[in-house]
Amino acid sequence: MFKSKLKYSNTPPKASIKRNTFFDDEIFGVAYDQKIILRFGKYLKPFRKQIIYSFIAVLFFSISSVSFPLIIKFTIDSSLYNVTNIDNIFLICIVTFFIGIIVNFISGYFQEIIIGKVGEKVLVDLRKSMFVHLQKVSLSFMDKTEIGRMMSRLQGDVAALQEFLHTITVGLGDLILITGIIFVLFFLDWKLALMMIGVVPTLLLVRIIWLPHARKAFIKSRVTASIVSGALAENINGVRAVQGLTREKVNYSLFEVLAHDNLKAQNIATRFSVIMMPIVDTLTGISLSVIIIGGGFLITKGNLEIGVLVAFILYVQRFFDPIRALTMHYSVFQRAMASGERIFELIDVPIEVKDKANAVKLKNIDGSIEFKNVTFGYIEKQPVLKNISFKINPGETVALVGPTGSGKTSITSLTHRFYDIWEGEIMIGDKEIKSVTQKSLGENVGMVLQEPFLFTGSILENIKYSQSKTTRADIVNAAKAVGAHEFIMKLPKTYDTILEQRGSNISLGQRQLISFARAIVADTKILILDEATASIDSYTEMLIQRALAKLLENRTGMVIAHRLATIRGADKIIVLQDGKITETGNHDELISLGGLYSKMFSLNYSSFDDIPDELIKSAAEETKENVT
């Protein structure tokens, strides 16, 4: 039945869509872990009352369910043997039966609704726990994971638990039912009961053999499913690149292989759950025939009443039904355990960057920033910044320049404590950043990121973002300052225009302007601009700079730009190369130094034929002076 449709003769050698990173799905070996079940306990705690109620409901439900065949037995007995007073007993039996139905209905309803609602709430709480935890997890961890995989935990695994929830009500009742039935059977006739229960050890034995194999099959099916959804998610996000580079066919064939692996794994898992059906049914049959043959024998000996036999026959069905159901739902259960594990694994990710116990609030700072011998890297033993030291005085605007990959963005990330440094100290005002709360750091350091990221929602909401006190006027002013106002007013709904995902319905430069405005609205003492105008033309940029000069008057600014026109006016320019500071000084000083900066500066012109002569002359003279 499973022949791959694809002739896989020419696998592209340099392609894969199956990602293999930090969070490996293969680590799920131990589903069924008792610890996992215990950990759910924490989430159940707030619902102690409801759980007690639901237990009572389950109890009543099971008792009434167990009692029906018993009542039937008495009814049959009464209609067969009790010649005297027949109508009375018969009637009592029937009335009891209908009372049982009412109890069954009420308890059944409450059992369903209480367990169902508690379960849904627990799922929502679990998802929230994951989400809240993700808000704290360090960037160094988040850098290594993919949204698609996280999502498969946040949505896929929670959904798997939900499926489990729908069967757990049934399962829980079944368990009590089985116990109740055994009880009643022994009460009715212990010999017959022993005959019937006799098959149970066989069932246990079968399960013991079956379990480890089945578990492996189920986990495999879950893992392959996760890989498939991960691959699908990435293709959706990168669909523009996929089409632009015409990778559709290759990706499809790679995806087909993954999907097919998943299909195969699912099929094998199904075989394991299905194989239990004939086994359980055969055992049911054995029980039935034992009861009938043995019971018949007992009846002929006059040791058993016919009603008891009928009750037994009915109980056999009720006894094995849940067992059969439990087997069928085993895959659901197994999946839930695997999912639970994946969920708790996420909740357990250690938080590297966190507030110290005695962290203080950063307030009334003067805005100075100091790096003291800072060394930092993303990968062990691969420092990206080496022994960096510099000081930015309050109110100064400092520019960071340097070739690509030299570590400029990394410096901004560290100023905001996205990562903890390996060595050295970073001071803001008179405080070490590790000693202040992250929240107060966020309130004092504003940032325009190199990659503008916008949220789905209106332009207004995007500029306002989390600043709840901001008024519409503030927003318009910020937009005017960055020169975004004009284009926003041209949009059909101006500030209320809805931006699609990541702002894909406006141009990149426009996105950059909005992300710039967002940082201005936050009104922080320190403002970091990481290539905030890289995708903007020089004319617009000049307008922004004029507005910015006013904005930065009482603030400390850290500006990164490749376009030297952007940074010429800075109070100080720091030149980075390979993670080291090679030059510091203002524009004129650096030009006269004749180092990297002046080289870059002239290169920016090198293709221009008409670099002003006087500029070259003065630069040359200054260099000479320096040398001498």
Next chain:
Amino acid sequence: MSTKKIPYSKLKAESPNTASGTYVRIIKMGIKYKVQMFFGIIAIFIAAGFQLWIPILIGDAVEKISEIVSESDDATNRSVTTIGLLLLFASSMRGLFTGLYNYMGESIGQHIGYELRLLYYEKLQRLSFSYHSNIHSGDLITRALLDIEGVSMFVRTAFLRTIFMFFLIGTGTYMVIKADLVLGLISLSFIPFVGWRSIEARLKLRSSWYKLQEKMSILTKIMDENMGGIRVVRSFFSQNYEIRKFDSASKETLYLANDQVDIKSINISMISTSFLISMGLVLWIGGLKVINGSINIGELATFLAFMSILQQPVRMLGMMVNAFARGAASGGRLFSVLDMEAEIQEKKGAINLTKAKGILKFNNVSFGYEGERTLKNISFEAKPGHTIGIVGPPGSGKSTIAHLIPRFYDATSGEITIDGINIKDVQLDSLRHLVSVVEQDSFLFTASIEHNVAYGNPWAEDTDVEIASKNTQMYNYIINLPDKFNTMVGERGVSLSGGQRQRLSIARSILLRPKIIVFDDSTSAVDAATEQKIRIALKEATKNRTSIIISHRLSSLMHADEILFIESGEIQERGNHEYLISKGKKYSELYELQIRPKIN
């Protein structure tokens, strides 16, 4: 070919009122699996047969046993044994065939899930930019994660089982009515009620599932953007704001989920109660009949056994109703995507353009995203070996021009030709092989550096990858990494600096040696010195190619053969550098700004 925009309403899922069409489609998909269907249905009949035989055997046994009580002879005793053995046989056969049809049902469901996954994947790959920029990837991912599972679950749990139930109930009806009309009718009296409840519950659940999946999409969106924009969230320290956003969406899903619990709880309780009432009535009236001798105890036992066999399916009914409801809601959401026509279509008999020289011509091209015209009457020509430079303020339409060439969008009016052939008459694949756009915000994949560079041509030689990375000045950086070319690039390239990301995407494009290459502001994060080196290296590589350079840095494009200054979608100035400078208008103003030191 229409270039009309897809109205947003069409992007939305099928409304919850058209479920029957969804079922028909799912069933059609299922019927294709002939082998599984065939064996599944046969197994159903056999399993149902044995299932129905069991109560008869039980009734016989009880009757025989009660005869023993009065007569007690060996023959009946033996026949009880026979019945016992027959029961064993019937029971294990029922198990075997129930297992078999369940397996077939699962198999069909899994195959449909597999098929849907492939169809969905393929469809999303083919749908045009206009579709993708109007729909959130979180929404599409939710459909992939939850809705495919919804359909597959419907098929797995409800498809064959429905046939089984109908068959079981139908035959059962016949049998019990034949045995005793009154008792038979009573024992089946719960079925109409159950049918009515199920239909009603299914309707309610379907619209609830439909709403729930929509809300789930919103929740996914929020979580997706929270993680995608993690640096924004962290830099504003807006975690609490994000959690509040999450909470309000999450609350809505909880509200709907609780709604479902309400519907399901009352439904399941009522169904099983109606069943019990029928059973009680059978007991009552049957008991009376036994008392007055119109039926014997065996017959009553048959009825009761029959009912207890129905109990399991009745309990399953609640689950099936839910599966039906979810299947329709999920199926609707999936099919609405699968039914979308890609806006950009290849004509029948389209021309293969692989051998083209690459003479690109825009002829009075106009274009608008949403009604309004973004580009107005753009005309230019670019020949192999030539370079066109494009400058202009943000939002002037530069990237839009770039997107028209590989037909990511179709021009509203005017025509774009390559070697004189309208690009609408060209095979899409061959066009996109011919043209490569280095996107302004390029997407890197979570794969090794090597796989990223070779993304467009996974059969590329090692040396090609090396040359491409040397040309973009990435080689030295890469070989100094511990894993060299096998180093993993984080999601969207997080583990690279801005300039490295841009250079990697340039490398990815030049590896393909396209005839026409468009650099859309693709060196904005690269310093001038490195860019200079890249330009020199590329000069050789792009000698016979047509280049279009969009940039804000004039040094990148001042040597172009023609420079277009674009504003508000119109070409305001054109000509080479010297000419534009001499004109002394906008271009020269920009130029001044870039070369002159800021004089206050």
